[in-house]
Amino acid sequence: KELKEVAGKQLSAYEAMKAGGRNGDAGLDQLDEQADEIKQAKVGLEAELQK
Incomplete structure (x- = not known):
């Protein structure tokens, strides 16, 4: 479960960075x-x- 949360947070951070360009x-x-x-x-x- 913890790994899944970490993966979700990394994905969210990635999407935020990509959106920010x-x-x-x-x-x-x-x-x-x-x-x-x-x-x-x-x-x-x-x-x-x-x-």
Whole structure:
């Protein structure tokens, strides 16, 4: 459950940063990659919790 909360917070932070557009395109590309990893981890965690 804690991991899921952390993943959710990271995703929220990412979305806020992306909306703010502070980092420029290169930074956003890096954030997109991180967000994909976070989303995959979150999906994996949710699948584990369903079992």
